[in-house]
Amino acid sequence: MIQPLATKAEPAGDPSAMIGSCPLPLSDYKEIVLAHGSGGKLSQQLMQRVVLPQFRNAALDALHDGAILSLNGTRAAFSTDSFVVSPIFFPGGDIGKLAIHGTVNDLSMCGARPLYLSVGFILEEGLPMDDFRRIVQSMREAAAAAGVMLVTGDTKVVDRGKADKIFINTSGIGLIPEGVDIHPGRAMLGDKIIVSGSIAVHGIAIMSVREGLQFETEIASDSAPLNGLVEAMLAASKEIHVLRDPTRGGVSSALSEIAQSARIGMLLDESKIPIHEEVKGACEILGLDPLYVANEGKLLAIVPPAAADAVLAAMRAHPLGADAAIIGEITANNPGFVIMKTRVGGTRVVDMLSGEQLPRIC
Numbered sequence: 001m002i003q004p005l006a007t008k009a010e011p012a013g014d015p016s017a018m019i020g021s022c023p024l025p026l027s028d029y030k031e032i033v034l035a036h037g038s039g040g041k042l043s044q045q046l047m048q049r050v051v052l053p054q055f056r057n058a059a060l061d062a063l064h065d066g067a068i069l070s071l072n073g074t075r076a077a078f079s080t081d082s083f084v085v086s087p088i089f090f091p092g093g094d095i096g097k098l099a100i101h102g103t104v105n106d107l108s109m110c111g112a113r114p115l116y117l118s119v120g121f122i123l124e125e126g127l128p129m130d131d132f133r134r135i136v137q138s139m140r141e142a143a144a145a146a147g148v149m150l151v152t153g154d155t156k157v158v159d160r161g162k163a164d165k166i167f168i169n170t171s172g173i174g175l176i177p178e179g180v181d182i183h184p185g186r187a188m189l190g191d192k193i194i195v196s197g198s199i200a201v202h203g204i205a206i207m208s209v210r211e212g213l214q215f216e217t218e219i220a221s222d223s224a225p226l227n228g229l230v231e232a233m234l235a236a237s238k239e240i241h242v243l244r245d246p247t248r249g250g251v252s253s254a255l256s257e258i259a260q261s262a263r264i265g266m267l268l269d270e271s272k273i274p275i276h277e278e279v280k281g282a283c284e285i286l287g288l289d290p291l292y293v294a295n296e297g298k299l300l301a302i303v304p305p306a307a308a309d310a311v312l313a314a315m316r317a318h319p320l321g322a323d324a325a326i327i328g329e330i331t332a333n334n335p336g337f338v339i340m341k342t343r344v345g346g347t348r349v350v351d352m353l354s355g356e357q358l359p360r361i362c
Helices: 015-020 041-054 095-108 129-146 201-211 227-236 250-262 277-286 305-316
Strands: 067-071 074-083 113-124 149-158 166-175 192-195 242-244 265-269 300-303 325-331 338-341 347-349
Touching (some): 095 166, 129 149, 192 305, 201 277, 242 250, 250 265, 250 300, 305 325
Antiparallel strands (some): 192 325, 338 347
16 A cells, blocks of 8 residues: 655644544454555554564563573674565665665664674575575675674575565674663653665665666665664764664654654654655655655664764764754654654654555565
8 A cells, every 4th residue: 555645734733633534544454464564553563463462571572673682691682584575686786685784784773783694595496596696695795794794594495486586584693782772662852863864765766676767867775784884873972772774664664663662752854854856756756755665774863962963973974874864853742653844834643654655675
């Protein structure tokens, strides 16, 4: 389901009243649908209603980008992710590079230094061997660039027509430095919300290939390992409260999850959110809201006001944070909701993705 563009400025007020004025999406499904993998409301419901009740524990209940574990007094982060992107090759990357970057970034969002990865390949019979070699080589190059080692793995092959060329799972382990405490529940009143650069690039890069769209400048995926950027940020200040990479569900779903977890409100300024003109134009053509489009090389940081300038300067000094900007702040109003001041002077609720905007994007 395509998330409609918000074109009408809504008056400020009770955000639940604004949401209540729209038809509620179906949530009681008898079968799995694509939207259950969107990273939005249905993904959240699937976890909360089916998975979490069976495996309740403190590490899982945190709903972080990875589990924070204590191993003989050392704090470690452990994360896993699966990649089913279509097409498997796209401008700026491929499914292999995406898999390495995705798990490196999830560990980085825990404040960890990524060290070791595993890989699981599910291959469809008939996948060209040259394509598989190309993907494996891309993974090797991405791991080397991120400074991580791929140390274990597994391969399975399924019948022709039972998969879509190749699916990849990667898991990873990293260590968390002393004094670093990054957690989605730590967002506090007055904190500044920072994005590391222009949003919606990865999702539009994928869609431009699928839809055959051509632009004067090619839109290439922003897929990148963010561990170096995070290290630079932590060197500037270890007081960073929250980090999140806005992948599935985009910036909107990532911030909505944090607002709900910390029970705080957020106020964004639409005019401060960086977005390339080509991406903005593509979103308009496709009828997409860039806030709901996936990113693979951007992060969101929630930082105390006293540390915000130092962290922002460190980000802008790094190649992956050159366009970083403060886009909002944490407020006491409307706990659990994200409100955005629009360019035309109104406000609207930035809710979690309620359907499947872009399937098979990561």
